[in-house]
Amino acid sequence: MKLSSEKELEDLRNEIISGRDPNKLCIAVCGGTGCHAGGCSNVAQEIRTELDSKNLADKVDIRITGCHGFCERGPIVIVYPEGIFYQKVIPRDIKEIIASTIENGKIIDRLLYHDPVSGEKKIRVEDITFYQKQNRLILENNTRVDPAQIKDYLAINGYSALAKVLGKMTPEIVIDMVKSSGLRGRGGGGFPTGRKWESTRIAEGDVKYVICNADEGDPGAFMDRSILEGNPHSVLEGMIIGAYAIGSNEGHIYVRNEYPLAVSNISTAIKQAREFGILGDDILGSGFGFDVKVNRGGGAFVCGESTALMASLEGKPGEPRAKYIHTSEKGLWDKPSNLNNVETWANVPMIINKGSKWYSGIGTESSKGTKVFSLVGKINNTGLVEVSMGMTLREIIFDIGGGIPGGKSFKAVQTGGPSGGCIPESLIDMAVDYDRLMEAGSMMGSGGMIVMDEETCMVDLAKYFTNFLQEESCGKCVPCREGLRRMGDILKDITEGKGSMEDILLIEDLAGMLKDASLCGLGMTASNPVMSTLKYFKDEYLAHIIDHRCPAGVCRELITYGIDADNCTGCGMCKKNCPPGAISGERKETHVLDTGKCIKCGICYDVCKFKAVRKE
Amino acid sequence: MVSFMLNGAQVQADPKWNLLEAVQFYGINIPTLCHDEGLTPYGVCRMCVVEVGDQNRTKLVASCMHPITEGLNVRTHSSRVIKTRKMILELLIARCPSSKKLQDMAAMLELKQVRFDPLNEDCILCGLCVRMCEEQMVAKAIGYAGRGTDRYITTPFDMTSDECRKCGACMYICPVCELRCQGPQASTTLCSGCINTEPVCAPDYGEAMCFMVPCLSCVKKPEDVK
Numbered sequence: 001m002k003l004s005s006e007k008e009l010e011d012l013r014n015e016i017i018s019g020r021d022p023n024k025l026c027i028a029v030c031g032g033t034g035c036h037a038g039g040c041s042n043v044a045q046e047i048r049t050e051l052d053s054k055n056l057a058d059k060v061d062i063r064i065t066g067c068h069g070f071c072e073r074g075p076i077v078i079v080y081p082e083g084i085f086y087q088k089v090i091p092r093d094i095k096e097i098i099a100s101t102i103e104n105g106k107i108i109d110r111l112l113y114h115d116p117v118s119g120e121k122k123i124r125v126e127d128i129t130f131y132q133k134q135n136r137l138i139l140e141n142n143t144r145v146d147p148a149q150i151k152d153y154l155a156i157n158g159y160s161a162l163a164k165v166l167g168k169m170t171p172e173i174v175i176d177m178v179k180s181s182g183l184r185g186r187g188g189g190g191f192p193t194g195r196k197w198e199s200t201r202i203a204e205g206d207v208k209y210v211i212c213n214a215d216e217g218d219p220g221a222f223m224d225r226s227i228l229e230g231n232p233h234s235v236l237e238g239m240i241i242g243a244y245a246i247g248s249n250e251g252h253i254y255v256r257n258e259y260p261l262a263v264s265n266i267s268t269a270i271k272q273a274r275e276f277g278i279l280g281d282d283i284l285g286s287g288f289g290f291d292v293k294v295n296r297g298g299g300a301f302v303c304g305e306s307t308a309l310m311a312s313l314e315g316k317p318g319e320p321r322a323k324y325i326h327t328s329e330k331g332l333w334d335k336p337s338n339l340n341n342v343e344t345w346a347n348v349p350m351i352i353n354k355g356s357k358w359y360s361g362i363g364t365e366s367s368k369g370t371k372v373f374s375l376v377g378k379i380n381n382t383g384l385v386e387v388s389m390g391m392t393l394r395e396i397i398f399d400i401g402g403g404i405p406g407g408k409s410f411k412a413v414q415t416g417g418p419s420g421g422c423i424p425e426s427l428i429d430m431a432v433d434y435d436r437l438m439e440a441g442s443m444m445g446s447g448g449m450i451v452m453d454e455e456t457c458m459v460d461l462a463k464y465f466t467n468f469l470q471e472e473s474c475g476k477c478v479p480c481r482e483g484l485r486r487m488g489d490i491l492k493d494i495t496e497g498k499g500s501m502e503d504i505l506l507i508e509d510l511a512g513m514l515k516d517a518s519l520c521g522l523g524m525t526a527s528n529p530v531m532s533t534l535k536y537f538k539d540e541y542l543a544h545i546i547d548h549r550c551p552a553g554v555c556r557e558l559i560t561y562g563i564d565a566d567n568c569t570g571c572g573m574c575k576k577n578c579p580p581g582a583i584s585g586e587r588k589e590t591h592v593l594d595t596g597k598c599i600k601c602g603i604c605y606d607v608c609k610f611k612a613v614r615k616e
Numbered sequence: 617m618v619s620f621m622l623n624g625a626q627v628q629a630d631p632k633w634n635l636l637e638a639v640q641f642y643g644i645n646i647p648t649l650c651h652d653e654g655l656t657p658y659g660v661c662r663m664c665v666v667e668v669g670d671q672n673r674t675k676l677v678a679s680c681m682h683p684i685t686e687g688l689n690v691r692t693h694s695s696r697v698i699k700t701r702k703m704i705l706e707l708l709i710a711r712c713p714s715s716k717k718l719q720d721m722a723a724m725l726e727l728k729q730v731r732f733d734p735l736n737e738d739c740i741l742c743g744l745c746v747r748m749c750e751e752q753m754v755a756k757a758i759g760y761a762g763r764g765t766d767r768y769i770t771t772p773f774d775m776t777s778d779e780c781r782k783c784g785a786c787m788y789i790c791p792v793c794e795l796r797c798q799g800p801q802a803s804t805t806l807c808s809g810c811i812n813t814e815p816v817c818a819p820d821y822g823e824a825m826c827f828m829v830p831c832l833s834c835v836k837k838p839e840d841v842k
Contacts, residue, residue: 300763317760322659322681475741475760475767477660482707485765486732506731513703516676516696517662 002277004285006163009154016155025060025102026080028143032067032226033261034383035074039090040064043075046091050098060102063152066142066230066265067222069384070130073113078143083124086111116380116402130381133400135362135388137370138346142230147265150272153233159278161352165241166286169352171201174245178348181356182368187213187304187341188416188445189521190367190434196338200246200328203336208248210239211332211339213309214255214262217301218417219468220376221448224342226384227372228255228262231346232269236292238345240283241352243290246338251292254309256299267294301418301472305520306339308474319474320520341446343372363389367433371444375401377451378408390431393423397451408453412536416445418465418472419525421532422458441532443525457554458537459544463491465529473522480523483514487530494541496557497548504541507534553615556600560616563604565590567612574604574613620688635679635690636664644692647701647721649708649791650742651680655751658743662704663721667691676700702727711735715792738792741767745786753785 003009029035029044044064051057068076073087079101086097086108093111100106113122115129122128125143145152153159165174179194200208212235216224228235239251255262270292273279281289295313302308303318310332312318331337347369351359360368367389373396375385380402387396393413397403404410412422415432421442423430430436434444452461470484487510493499511527518524534541543549550558563574563583570588582598585591593604593613605613617628622642629638634657639646649661659681666679670689676697679690691697702725709718710732718740721727743760746769750756757780761770771777 322678324677324682471764473764475762475764478662478704478708478740481741481765481767482711483703486707486710489732502731509699509703513700517665517700517704519659519662519678 001275004277004282006167006284009159009163009284013154013157013160016151020155023081026063027060027097027102028063028065028078028080030066030068030074030076030078030143031064031147031261032071032074032142032230033222034067034071035076036261038074038088040075042091043077043089043094046094047098050094054098054103056098056102063146064148065145066147067139067226067384068143069134069136069139069226069386070128070381071383072381077111078125083126085113085123085125085128087113130383130385130400130402133391133395134386135370136386137350137362138227138231138234138343138372139384139386141234142226145231145233147230147232148268150233150269150276153231157353158233158349159237161349162237162240162278163284165244165352166284166288171245171247174241174352175201177356178245178351179356181351181359182363183344183347183351183359184367184434185341186343186347186371186444186446188419188443190444193340193344196328196340197242197245199326200248200336200338203329205336207250207335208246209332209335209337210243210246210248210251211309211313211337212239212251212253212345213304213306213339213341214253214259214266215297215304215309216259216342216446217256217299217304217472218446218448220450221374221417221446223372223374223384223447225259225262227342227346228259229265232262232266233273234346234349235266235342236269236273236279238348239292240279240290241348242338242340242345244288248338249290251290252313252332253292253294254297254303254313255294256303257296258299263294263296270294300474301468302474302520302522305522307520309339310337317474319476320522322519343447364431364433366435371432371447373447373449375449375451377414377449378404378453378456379451380405387432389433392429392431394428396432396449397428401451404451404453406453408455411452411454411456412458412533413452414442414450414461414465414529415448416443416528417448418468419443419522419528420445420448421528422452422461422536423532424536426536441535442528455552455554457495457550457552458533458540459491459495459550460552460554462530462533463488463495466491466526469522469526473526477517477519477523479514479517480519480526483510483518483523484526486510487514487527491530494544495550495555497544497555499541499545501545503545504534549616559600560595561593561598561600561602561604562595562614562616563591563593564612564614567610569610569612571610573607573609577603577607579603618684618686620684620686620690622690623692629684631684633684635666635668635677635682635684635688638684639666639679639690639692646679646692647705647725648680649717649721649740650744652744652748652789655744655747657681658747661708661740661742663701665697665700667694667697698725701725706730707732708740711737712740712792714738715740717791739769740792741769742791743769744789744791745769748785748789753781753783755779755781755783757781758786 029040047062051060075089077086077089100108113128125131144156175194175198183193184190214224214228279291297303300318303312305320308318308320327337363369370386370388372386376382385400410425412424414422423440423442427440437444466488470488473480475481490503511531514527515524543551553559568590572587575583580597580599582594583591605615618631619628647663649663650658657680659678664679665676667674668677668690705727709730713734746758749758757777758771762768
């Protein structure tokens, strides 16, 4: 069914909404990446089978949605219209859910979320602290639509912003609106989106391209994939609006092939949008034509860099080029191009619908709107959180994230992925926005947040990220290729106790050169993890170099294990589990560890219940 | 013509030139490794970096790729530039200590130390041969393989290529294999023959800035090298 005017779209929307009973029972199963890994597809299958067998299929809807964000507690099942939130649901629980909640309206206590602090049972999503402090403008819709159904998106007012733009607004007005909203690129750089659009619009050229960067490659980041998987139409709508504003008729979505669900959902969305006349020639009868292609990337981290991404789109090796002539003038195939990240595009329809004034009212002076962060690492509530810009790290990590597991203490948080920096505990009350993070020596990046506790060695961490970047460097320019290799070697030496004080100077020299002389953003920011840890945790570097000691007990070459005679009960657990057989001792007598045989695997430390194994 | 500031002097240049060409036109020497007049600039060796911008808002750019814009303020030998060039060269020499070109450049830039273990590679991956083969010989017989530190230049699938006419242009243009440096000893990566020894030519030429091209009289004779 091809829609040929705004009115037809509204008629269809009303028809869809009126055809739906808001009080009808609906079981929503989170189909996000985390819940998939937790087995949500089996849960959904079980629900279908059970509904069929009880002849409830007509009375109860089932909806597989995108990521709800609370990945720690997945698979998540929500029963509407009450909105009862069940967590960690396994297929075996389904019979009970259907029998109690669906048929008799009873709530199952053991599947509810229990607040770890107060111990209270939380029945609905809005009661849960994890969600309460968030401002879920983008992610909220993930829970309300089935990404494979365009009608679900239409039912929540989808494509109304597009209709408004095509019917009532000139491209200039759209650009002005995005400019005054204060939206900045969510991919890392934080360039004002409206200005980018404007310069692409005024660039000379008959053919222009819009590109969506969905090549999210940071370790521990999954914001973009979750938006693309959970609500692909919002990204498409943003892109069509952007294309209209810029004057482009062709768009590309560059998504990595390792995100099969994202590839499949966005492809389905494009297909459906074409069927409804929302993509293609003459969109909604406006005369404006635009279409989108999905390009699957091979999974190179560097292809998230805009010029490397465009090289890859052109079919060349994914290597960056100099950006002295901007992408807005010469981008893809040397034509004016506008590249934005998934989250940026997803923000656009909201700005059009609710106005730039509303949008710029959220956030801080220089950073407007909300930002989605993926909260991972040593944190209780792993998952996706969306907060207004300017929220402090403490609120994100302790109030929303629920703090550090195992009663350990917070040490630092790495923001912005491998090219970001480490922010120590002393700065935990810092408000999170583009500029504050930059001042602290880190960056917003795409929004990864890796939380670290006291058992993380900062030198080891810097080594990990440097090695990651070294492996992911394309190798085109000398500073990045040779510089990162040497940086990695130096850090390796330090973690093995072979470092010297000159190494610190050398690291600083290398970092300065990387920042100044690298060809692309990967190299320019590659020294951030090292420099920020060196800035805030220099004592750890010195402990490694001077005392040959790893304070966090991570660097294998610098630690030794031993058994504390006072605490050892002679239970034999360590002896039983020791792979090289380095521990000896009779039952109920103090055990002894032979450091000559010890391979420092740490198993004895982990299995000892009496804290008798020492790590120093 | 566009006018811009070059080391404090107001100069003019053809807008079609890139920054490197303009700077060289005014007789200022900037070291380059991956640049050749007859080939498309590639901008990877980063030796040609210059500082552009005003006051506190400056940045380093590769001059071989940078366009000249009206009023651009360029400094070709600021301390930041020199420091960066030296660091890059230090990394390159550590990779290929036997390259005479690099050793000469080290002498020219007065690079006094290499703080890394030598890798003794033969190729600095400047990509001149790849561009030569593609652009001038129209053969496209060689290209890059691998990524990051594993990157190397080869024929497709590392096999003898039918595209290669064995013209030798790649060897002609290679800055590294033109001549093996005789200077460095196994234990020290830097040759610095020309700055550490008394040049034979010094009495004749006073304080001539010797860059060994084409004299070489101060370099040890092969029979003297153990």
